Amino acid sequence: MSLTEAKTSKNKIIRTAAVPGSLYGLLKGQLHFLNQYYDIIGVASEGPALQLVEEREGIQTKAINIERSISPFKDVISLFKLYRYFLKEKPMMVHSITPKAGLLSMVAAYFARVPVRAHTFTGLIFPTQTGFLKKLLLLFDKIICNFATHVYPEGNGVKNDLLQYKVTKKPLKIIANGNVNGKDLAYFDPLLFSEESILAEKESLGITDKDFVFIFIGRLVNDKGMNELVDAFYQLVQKHSDVKLVLVGSHEGETDVLPESTWNKLNAEKRIIWVGKQDDIRPYLALSTALVFPSYREGFPNVVLEAGAMGLPAVVTDINGSNEIIENGKNGYIVPSKNEMALLKAMTLFVEDPSLVSAMAKNARAMIADRYEQSFVWKSILEEYERIISTTD
Structure with a gap:
């Protein structure tokens, strides 16, 4: 037919x-x-x-x-x-x-x-x-x-x-x-956001031009690797002060509740910026340098696709979907799931090697356009x- x-x-x-x-x-x-x-x-x-x-x-x-x-x-x-x-x-x-x-x-x-x-x-x-x-x-x-x-x-x-x-x-x-x-590449397009709008958004969140900005988007639960992320970030900022972590997501109504120790660290660290759940994540992707997504399991994570479409390289865990979207060293890095030290190592590499991040960022959008338009x-x-x-x- x-x-x-x-x-x-x-x-x-x-x-x-x-x-x-x-x-x-x-x-x-x-x-x-x-x-x-x-x-x-x-x-x-x-x-x-x-x-x-x-x-x-x-x-x-x-x-x-x-x-x-x-x-x-x-x-x-x-x-x-x-x-x-x-x-x-x-x-x-x-x-x-x-x-x-x-x-x-x-x-x-x-x-x-x-x-x-x-x-x-x-x-x-x-x-x-x-x-x-x-x-x-x-x-x-x-x-x-x-x-x-x-x-x-x-x-x-x-x-x-x-x-x-x-x-x-x-x-x-x-x-x-x-x-x-x-993914609608006309919608997830970094060129839709001017330098002025990005700068204004950064200022409202207390982010400077010197900051390397990691972004996490998802539910704030154990299953998304939040414990490893918060602990790894805590160690990262001991060595690198000009780093921010933007968290986009909610924990409301979830049964997979984070332990009190993680919440205490999250709330105490001023370089972790929690903006809650957002209907439009693009402004936050536009101001970020890289996605970090240490989830334990996914089918085919939209967040990794959307970040890539916005030109962001990503640190992801070696799980279904994420390890198909990301090619190690080309548009991001893949680390073992539930491994705080491996996550810290990859995040540190991103912060310390801007030329590597820049090269991966150039590949990110093209790789999404080629396979998932x-x-x-x-x-x-x-x-x-x-x-x-x-x-x-």
Whole structure:
């Protein structure tokens, strides 16, 4: 089926996620693009973001509550509601992107006899767990794959974990080098920010032109490597005083709470500048010298892509996604996860070798543009939809 035929037939595709924020944030613009060729419906839990998705993307949405945590009674209710809705709408495809939505959507779509059932693994939780919880989460992922007709890992790291743990024997295809939505390089463009605006922002934060500015963007939790980052930075500033660390993110509502000792250090060190969660991270990337992202696990971290698009080299941990975006020594450095001393060594190298940082910065944006430019990713997804739907007809 050609793209013209696809647009004429307007096959119905339902995209599902547990929370509307996933549709809103992870698939920005993509749903509107796909809606030119197919009838796209977004399904997620009730919330203001779902209405925003409908308005911004110009698609139909449906609120069906899906708990992110394990909740057997509520999960059965959600499963039944999804089944009834799929039965009513009779879509050609259901495509899910978050774990719980994937579990319930794939099972419901199977029993509702939806021809194409696709799931994208944006990250795996079970590899970092232990005991019964690990076995349970692994079982859930096996169920997703069992009921899905097509499985898409977001990157080679996720693919390798699915293979290593024998989650499925079905073909695993990575679309467009891995990232689910790509990056809008016209939006993440350092040239949008003048020297005057950057200087004004620096002054408001107490940053001088002499400062080397590291930036971290993400949730302020243990799992993001915050303990190692704060400790490494504490040691770094003992030797180098003209260094700042900007933290962009929140800890509110999190269960993975940082220990009091980390909070005490974070609050006591004046060279750590915590600006909270920000809707627009670009001004903070524009004033920074390098990203530092010592997370324990990711699927395919948008933060590393966005920092690269803004021309920043990065220090990242050797985890899924991060180690695919960063090439050691070319656009950043990769260090072992949960290793404070390795993190400190890399950060020190960045501060002490400005020519190296400058060379990596020149490569950063070009490497993102070459592999993750948004229109390329969208076109690749559309072509994959065309392929799998045409083979199903």
